[in-house]
Amino acid sequence: MKDTNDNLLKAACRSWRDVVAGTPKGVAARTPRPYLACCLLAVLLATTAYAGPALATCESRPGEGPEMVVIDAGAFEMGENPTRRVTIARPFALARCEVTFAEYDRFADEVGRAKPEDENWGRGNRPVINVGWEDARAYALWLSLRTGHRYRLPTEAEWEYAARGGTTEAYWWGDEASHEFANYGKDECCDGHAEGRDEWINTAPAGSFPTNPFGLHDMHGNVWEWAQDCWHDTYDGAPDDGSAWLSENNGDCSRRVLRGGSWDFSPQFLRSALRNWNTAGDGSVFVGFRLARDL
């Protein structure tokens, strides 16, 4: 939007310059006033247009991937009671936002896949819901083929490392849940709840809340997010290098890990350390996903 407005501004002022330049000398001396007025008007229009919705970062363009944040390698304490030391061995990129309906619908249109229901909450920049783990993986593969980048789901360890953003509390903003920072439900399970910045009983448009210290929106709440990993009841035998934990150690790959809580879950489900799962083939009104990318 800004580039477009800058170009419009330049074009408007240039056309007045041309008028002035093409005018006989005696007249040109008297024309700066409309020229300046034009520029001022263009500036006014341009700056007014800048004050548009602050959601532009969650709207990728057709044929392009989403805006990504580079997550540096590093170590952190994963989980809670107890924690365990995990080293993210390689830097990776993680999407700033959950995948939206607008993005997923482009994929569905192009490959002839059924579009998931939006429950009449709206499509566009709402996070896509009613997509299973296989759908999410297919989307990542399609976008990889379209762009030449390697998109995938984040591993469970990568997800928590990114959600924490260097913090050790329950949520990136502290130990107290707050509707100022995330979209979630009532304190007692289970229903949507609106309060403060959280105006939504159901899903909120992606990017409606402040980013965490790594620049990521909605890691807590809005929709649960699929991770690559197969389900294990505990972390016994889990890798400590940030890689995906699949069928090893009796992993159940018919179930896949979910992270982050969602719009109708109570705040304890939003904790950075909280683990959950769903059957891989099942979509849900509570579940969407976000993409990671190999660097």
Ligand SMILES: [Ca+2]
């Ligand atoms: Ca809410």
Ligand SMILES: [Ca+2]
């Ligand atoms: Ca989320």
